[in-house]
Amino acid sequence: MAINWFKYSAPSTFYALAGKLAPWFAAFAAILFAVGLYIGLYVAPTDATQGDAYRIIYIHVPASILSMFIYLVMAGYAALGLIFNTRLSAMMANALAPTGALFTFIALWTGAFWGKPTWGAYWAWDARMTSELILLFLYLGFIALHASIDDPRRADRASALLAIVGSVNVPIIYYSVRWWNTIHQGATIKPTGVSMEATMQKALLAMFLACWAYAIAMTLWRVRSIILERERTTQWVQEMPEAK
């Protein structure tokens, strides 16, 4: 039986779908976090050169990858909303922004605590770190711009433009370690493979999937509130059992 995916582009049908999916993603996230943390912090061996400080990698790398990926997905939804004027796309972009901003902050924060014992400094105006900081400002700018305009549809259009223009920063972050001489190490996960010991790879994979599932769960739960807020005058919201 073919699934009519367009059915879920309507906020009312997507609201129900998001409500069903979010707890599953949250449960997957909890299990994978437990597995990833156990392997990463307890089972995986100590790194030969960095000692145990390297264990920050299990949250730093997934958070960094997700900070960039969520931004691209957010910009993609914003562009869809701008081009096709679809209501749910803008709502999804708004739901993704806070989680993306938090993952960017986590990437910067955990990077600082990894940098101090390995480089001797919490922060350096290095190309990778500076471009990641710009990503945080882009997320905050997107959220602030949307919140500053009263008309939601106008706010969607204005913030969509910012998201689309800002997406040029993502390849800059990714390739910064190749384009410039930076103190930041090169990519751990490359198309040619992962330069890590097998147990470390397992922990990193579990933590990456956990962060992924967590981000999806949070976005789905957040978009449900956004849908309710923006569709509050419609009949289906008024007749919803939760609102009675």
Next chain:
Amino acid sequence: MSFSEFIDMHDRGFYVWSAYGTTLLIFVVEIALVVHKRKLTLKQIRMMRDAEGEQ
């Protein structure tokens, strides 16, 4: 490995636990904000409906 050795992380415990502790705090705050936002939105819908019912 004893528990104190695990916490100490060969003298790198402060950096490792600060990184993971802050992440946990951020996740807890985000979950609390999402739950709070949902409660607030449902409350606003109920208030709006009640106000319309009185008119």
